Every structure is written in structure tokens, then in C-alpha cells.
Amino acid sequence: MSAHAKPAPIEARFWTPGVFVMVAFMLTGFLFVIARYIGGLAAVTNLDDAHPWGLWIGIDVATGVALAAGGFTTAALAHIFGRHQYETVTRPALLTAMLGYTFVSLGLVVDIGRSWAIWHPAVYWQGDSVLFEVAMCVMIYLHVLYIEFIPIVVQHFKGKISLPGRLSIFDDVIEGLLGLTDRILDKVMWVFIIAGVVLSCMHQSGLGSLMLIAPTKLHPLWYTPILPLLFLTSAIAAGYPMVVFETTLATSSLGLDGEMDILTPLTRVTIFLLGIYMGIKIGDMVVRGTYVYLLDGTVQSKAFLVEMLVGVIIPWFMLLTPGLRHSRRALFIACTLIISGVALNRINVFLVGYQPPYAETSYFPAIGEMAITAGFISALIFIYKVCVTYLPVLSPQDQEVIP
């Protein structure tokens, strides 16, 4: 077996200026959350009867889920398809996915009118509803992600438990429990790893099925019966670029090795995966004849062109160029474009392409919506930094990957 770089806590200063900025965003977002629970959604959002879904659904939920795809795509690659050299990136990807889905859920709590009733779908089942399927999958998958993360926590504390003073009599008990947890999880983890991939495929595609209920409202550039397939393939295509994006950000901001020896081969897989998405998407456009809308100059046609050109086609050709693939900067730019393209796709499907009849105004997010979204994203990065600082997530050693 190959020698892996070993994940370990990072020795870096925690309270950097960036962290203070994040805390400021978190506090601002928190103030708007309080306002939302005093004055209702109307107090902080621009939502109205024609536009029931806004920034929080488009970004916090739909984009959040799509960009958390790194979790299941790396798990599939390293654990299911046996490419163990990628195990160094499975942990940060798992952490991102876990935090991502946590904040998807928190975003939903704020967005739904009756936050306290968030548990209702678990009791009042409605199998015809696409949203029901998505909600159940997300709920179960969130638990799977936390279970997959347990070994990382256990590994950190196992053998090091020493409680202060009299509590030390429990040391052996806790050690025993940790060891037992480790052994049990080790035996059954394969179930959770596969389940995580299956659940991801289900709800990633389910998110696309959501808008199939609005054939007369969603712009024809995006409304297609294969919307679920497009959502699934684009999420899978975004998985590894997201890993490259966050690994590059984390390693450069924490002063670690760039792990190019792993990232470059990862992006070669992405050429294939993004190519599948691009092929289906363009083929769908040709088959349905929706290219007639491409140059009609509306906001929708422009948004679609940017989504496809900047978010899919240009980065695909960038990755196709071997010289660019080995340049850390070019790789980062290409991957940033890909994840922006997928994010823009979700925003287009849920917001830009949504054209309700009788609407007197178009929707643009309010300051409050943006502040809460920014607060959630900051909180996510903040907790990510806490985790990599104190838990063995990243692999700081500069180690060769042996194929």
C-alpha cells in the first residue's frame, strides 16, 4: 500500500485578520436573523407572492448542496474505486461536505416560514413531492456525513484521554468507548460510504426535479425533462474542482504544501466528468431547439451564455491544455470557473430563469438576505478553520504520492 501523508492538526495562527472579518460577517448576519424572527420574512427579504424563493434557496441551499459534492465524489474515488492515493483530500472534502450540509439545513431553518416545524416532513410523509425526497435524503445524508467524520475525532482523542482531578477515574471508560466506536465503525463504514454516494446521487438529481413542477414559469433554456440528470452530472463535475479550490485556498493561506501531485490528476478526471455534463447540456439544447433563445438579448439568454461559456466551456479547454493543468494558478482559475459555473446554473434555474406570470417587479435580494447568507458562509469557513486547526483533517507533510 502506498505511503500516505498523515492528516494532523495544523500549527498556524488562528486569529488572523481574515478571521476577524469573518466574525464581523457572522455578527451582522446574526443581527438580521434576529430581525427575521421579530418582523417575519418581510422584514429582511424581498420575497413576495410572485417570488417565494430567493437568495437563500438559490445560494444557501441549491448551490450549497452542489458545491458540497466534493464529499461524495472523493469518497467514491478513494474508497469505492480504490484510488487510495487521494485519501489525503477525502478528509477536507468530507469536512466541507459536513459543514456545507449543516449550513444548508440552517439556511432552510431561517428560510421556511415556520422554522419550528422543520421536523414535519419526517412525520407527515408526502411521497409525491420531489421536495420530500430531497429533504429526506439531505436529512439522512447529513447524519451519514457526521458518522463518517466520527473516526477523525476518535482518532484525535484516542489514547490521550486524561480528565482533570477526580474525573480521571472515567479515563479508562472513555478510552474503552472510543476504542469500541473505532472498531465498530471500522467494520461498518463501507455501508455509510456507499450510502453517502447513493443518497447524494438521489438528492443532487432531486434538486433538479424540483423545478419540473413549474413548466410554465421556468425559462425554456433551463426547463428540460432531464433537469435532474443535468443537476447530477454538474454536481459530480463540480466535486473535484471544489476540492482543488478549497485545498489550494487552505494550503496557501495556511502555508502548506500545495498538493499539486494530487490535484493535477484529479482534474484529469474532471475533464471527463465536465465533458459529460457539457455534452448532455449542449445536446439537450440542440434536441429541444432552445438555441433560438441564445441571442435574444434578454437577461436570461445572457445569464445562460455566461453560465455555459465562462463556467463550462472555457475551463474545460483550460483543463485540456497540459501546460495549464500543471500550473497551480491556472488550475485554480479553471476550477474556480467550473464551480462558479455550477453555482450560476443553480442561481439561473431557481432565480434568473424563474419567470412567474403577473409579477409586477422582478426579484433582487435584499441587504438582509445577503447579510445572512454572508454570515452563514463566514461561519462555515470559521468552523472549517477551527476543525483543521484542532483535528487531523489536512495532511501537512510534503510527501510523494506513489501510484
Next chain:
Amino acid sequence: MKINRRFFLGIGGTMVGGALIVRPKKARAVRKPKAPSDPYGCLMDLTVCVGCRKCEQACNRVHGLPAPQVSFDDLRVLEHKRRPNVTAYTVVNRHYTGKLDERNLLIPTFVKVQCMHCQDPACVSACIVGALTKKDNGAVHYDDSKCMGCRYCMVACPFQIPAYDYHDPLTPQVRKSTFCYDRIIKVGGKPACAVICPVEAILFGKRSQIIKVARRRIKNDPGRYLDRIYGEYEVGGTSWLYISGDPFEKLGFLDLPSRPIPHLAETIQQGLFSYLWAPLSLFAILGGCMWTFNRKQIKGNSEPERMEDNS
């Protein structure tokens, strides 16, 4: 490190297999029709309505809605097109279609707008908790005790009807016409708007019966009516039906397909998730992949999934 052919074929094969599984299988599922067999309906005759707004007033009263800023007698509100909202479950709009009377004055046509109470409603299909249901008597009924406020019904509604209490921080409700459900479940009960209408523009009865009435009116007076009943086929049929002398497109009616809106989404969902066959197959395929690709390690090392703690 190189990505060798075996790996590519492996991942490629699984991706294609996965995609085939996830792809909508239209042939697999036949969606059951949801429409009740003998519901009530309302026929609104647009050639009769005089725009008095008495129906708005009656609706406001029976639902205990707050008094409007402008009184119901004030017809100046008709100068703007309105939509139903959280405090008004029905509104009447005035349209000028260009028809002139003998003194060359424009003739108005009034259209009452409210929930159409679809036969196969998109909102009911969309509702994540089953708070919205289609009742046998025709009403699309909302149960706020189940609702969690996701507002997917508002996204789904092709008529753009449900309104939301955005100002209520904790217990907002989806607001729309109730079809006076509490009244029509009683023998002889009718919706308040149909009862109050002074010119009998709204006819309440069994949907099948009022369609016959509509056909008779059109047949007996072809000069007065267009040969079309709006709501007979739109989105699979609605409980509210309209007949008119003016083209419906000029009166704010939407041109909608005759297939029920939930059809496509439910066909895909049921195709994929009946007996969970697709997720379980994917699980099996991935399990097979995991075993195949990790066999070497399984032989050499009894703990292939153990990550990093083998120091």
C-alpha cells in the same frame, strides 16, 4: 501517477450505469390520476358579471379577513389590476377588450380571480408535508397545522395564486381561496361568493353538471359566447370554469397546457423510487465496485478502509 485504462473504464462504466439508472424511466411508471370523480365546481359567466365586488366582500366576511383600506363599494380600485393576496382571497379585475357599445364607449369585462381548485393540483403534488390536499368535493384544502412554510406550492401553482404571510415571524400561513370548504361540506352549502352574487354570474354545482350548463348557454347563444370553457381542460381541468364573449387571452387568462402540471415530476419520481429500485441498484453496483477495486488490499490487509491510524 497516471490514470490507466482500467481505472477509466471502471469509473466510466459505473458513471454510465449510474446515469442510466438515474435517467428518467418514463415507461416504468404509469401515474395514477388524482382528480376526484364527482367534484363540485363554479361556473363564472363573464358576460353577466357587472363588477360590483360583492363577492369580494362576502369572501372577506366569511373568512374573517381584515377590513380593506378602500371600502368594497368604491369601484375606483378597479382602475388597477389586482391579484389575490393575504387579505383578499378573491379579487375582481376590469378589462377593456376594445368592444364598443352603441355610444362608442368601451365595454368593460369583469373577471373574478381566485384559486381555480385544479382537478390535479400542482400545489398538492408539490406540498412536502401534505398540508394541501384535493378533497372529493373539489376543494384544494390547506391545513396550516402541517405546513412548515417552504412555499414550494407557490412555486408550483401555474395560476400564481397562493399568497404568503411574510410579515408573520413564527406562524405564517399560505393564503388562498378555500372554496368555502366548511360551507360546501354541509348539504345545500355554497361558496359565499356564489350565494351573494346579485346577477347570478357564478353558478355552483356538480362540475359535470355545470359543464353541461355552460355548453347549453354557448350553444343557445353563439353570438354572445366564444366556444370555449376555460378550465375544462387547462392543467387537467379546474373546479372553477369560465365562459366569455371575449378572448380569454385579453382578459388576463394564461394559456396553459392540458396535461396536469405534476405529471412529469411525479412520473420521474415514481419511476425512480418505486420500491426504491434505483437507489438499491446503485448501492449494489457501487458495492460491487468497492469489492472489485479493493480486492487486492482486502487480501493483503484485513482493514482496507482503515484510514491513517496504522502507525
